[in-house]
Amino acid sequence: xxxxxxxxxxxxxxxxxxxxxxxxxxxxxxxxxxxxxxxxxxxxxxxxxxxxxxxxxxxxxxxxxxxxxxxxxxxxxxxxxxxxxxxxxxxxxxxxxxxxxxxxxxxxxxxxxxxxxxxxxxxxxxxxxxxxxxxxxxxxxxxxxxxxxxxxxxxxxxxxxxxxxxxxxxxxxxxxxxxxxxxxxxxxxxxxxxxxxxxxxxxxxxxxx
Numbered sequence: 032x033x034x035x036x037x038x039x040x041x042x043x044x045x046x047x048x049x050x051x052x053x054x055x056x057x058x059x060x061x062x063x064x065x066x067x068x069x070x071x072x073x074x075x076x077x078x079x080x081x082x083x084x085x086x087x088x089x090x091x092x093x094x095x096x097x098x099x100x101x102x103x104x105x106x107x108x109x110x111x112x113x114x115x116x117x118x119x120x121x122x123x124x125x126x127x128x129x130x131x132x133x134x135x136x137x138x139x140x141x142x143x144x145x146x147x148x149x150x151x152x153x154x155x156x157x158x159x160x161x162x163x164x165x166x167x168x169x170x171x172x173x174x175x176x177x178x179x180x181x182x183x184x185x186x187x188x189x190x191x192x193x194x195x196x197x198x199x200x201x202x203x204x205x206x207x208x209x210x211x212x213x214x215x216x217x218x219x220x221x222x223x224x225x226x227x228x229x230x231x232x233x234x235x236x237x238x239x240x
Contacts, residue, residue, distance in 0.1 A: 034239040035187035036140035036166075038179065040080065041147060043194035044212045045128070045161070048119045049079065053216065055115040056086070059107065063095060070094050076216060080197030082146045082171035083111055112151055120158055127232040136164040139239070140187070143168040144178040146197070175201040183207065190239055192229075196220055210238060 043049035056075040061068045071090055078086065087107050091099035132141065141164055145152050149170035156162040169178035179201055183189050191202045194212045199221075202209035210227045211217075221228075227238055 033188065034139055034190045036142065036182065036185075036189050037239060038142045038144050038182060038189065038191045038207075040175075040191075040193040040195065040198050040212075041143055041145035041152060041155075043079070043214055043216070044192055045143070046119060046122045046124060046159075047214070048115075048122055049194065049214065049216050051115050051118045051122075052079075055111055056083075058114060059111060060090070060095075067094060077220070078197070079217070080146055080175065080193065080195030082148075082174075084108065084171070108148070112148075116151065116155065119155060124159065124161065125231060127235070131232050131235055132161070132164040135236075140166045142166055142178075142182050143170075144175050144182075144191070144193075144198075145170050146175070147171065176204055179205045179207055199224075 039045055041048070042052055053072060053075060057068045057072040060071045071094060074090065074094065075086060084104055087104055088099055091097050091103070143152065143156070143165050147155075147170050149168075152170040153162070153168055156165070156168060162168070167182065169181070175197060179189075179191065183205065190208045190210060191198060192210045192212055193199065193202070194214060194217050199209055199211070201207075210229060211221055211224060213221065213228050213230055229235060229238070
């Protein structure tokens, strides 16, 4: 299949920032004890790819057994961003991915679909000098299935490169080809996955050209 547009997830795909996000979820809830923090970390790993606000609601209701106010959400979101953004901006994009983006962004339409808040992902992409490679950037609060449907309105041949079960399910529901970016945090979840897998972007073009 020759792809006409490619949608990339961000954390764990564009940057290896998935571990930073996992650590941030753990650190945010250590004040409630290490057992709670471990439960939060496990929940996050099993539900990567969705908005952190949705995760906060679940954590408060089902793990902390506490009421979550709008002020709590605002506070947690700001704290999460301040914890993670600084570390994410230190990361480097893999050389192979950068070569691919530079070579093909004028030939193939590239998009971002992420659970990261819209303004935050735009800021990170600008700081990393990556924004110019993408025709569109889609973050939360909209869900990935909404991102994909919007991008696919032009009915071009589309591939989604992701690393989470949310990515995979969103592709299934929208009849979109899914390529799994495998790493240490998702190996267990995708242990029985039989589709296309990549560990890096070294030979990525053979799957899309």
